Amino acid sequence: MxxxxxxxxxxxxxxxxxxxxxxxxxxxxxxxxxxxxxxxxxxxxxxxxxxxxxxxxxxxxxxxxxxxxLITRDEYTASATRRFSERLFGGRAAPIVAHLAKGDGLSDTDIAELEAIIRELKGDD
Missing domain, CATH: 1.10.10.10 (Winged helix-like DNA-binding domain superfamily/Winged helix DNA-binding domain)
Known part of the structure; x- marks a missing residue:
C-alpha cells in the first residue's frame, strides 16, 4: 500500500x-x-x-x-480526491459541487452526468 x-x-x-x-x-x-x-x-x-x-x-x-x-489510477484518484475533499470541504461532496457550479465549472454534460449518478444512487433508474 x-x-x-x-x-x-x-x-x-x-x-x-x-x-x-x-x-x-x-x-x-x-x-x-x-x-x-x-x-x-x-x-x-x-x-x-x-x-x-x-x-x-x-x-x-x-x-x-x-x-x-502497485496502485491503480482509480485507487490514486480516490485517495487524492478524499484528501482534497477532507482538507478543503470537511469531507463533504455537496460543497465541492456547489463550488464548481458557482465558478461556471459545470457544463450541461456535467450536470446531466451528476443527475444520472444521483438517480442511480437513489435507485430511481
Missing amino acids: MQRRIAKSELDVMEVLWVRPGLAASAVHSALPEGDARSLQTVKTLLSRLVEKGALRSEPDGRRFLYHP
Whole structure:
C-alpha cells in the first residue's frame, strides 16, 4: 500500500506506467509528453522515489529494471480526491459541487452526468 502522497512530477511518471506497465526508465523517459525537459537521471530518481513510497515495484531485467504500478489510477484518484475533499470541504461532496457550479465549472454534460449518478444512487433508474 502506498505510504506517502505522489508529487506532480511523480504523477507524470505514474501516468506513463498506468498506460504501459513494465517499462524501463529509458522507455518511461521517452514516453513523457513532448516538450518535457526532464533528464533520464531525473526520471530514474522519480522512479526510485515511487518505489520507496510503495506506488511502484521494480523488477530486475538484466542490467536494468522494469517498473510496474502497485496502485491503480482509480485507487490514486480516490485517495487524492478524499484528501482534497477532507482538507478543503470537511469531507463533504455537496460543497465541492456547489463550488464548481458557482465558478461556471459545470457544463450541461456535467450536470446531466451528476443527475444520472444521483438517480442511480437513489435507485430511481
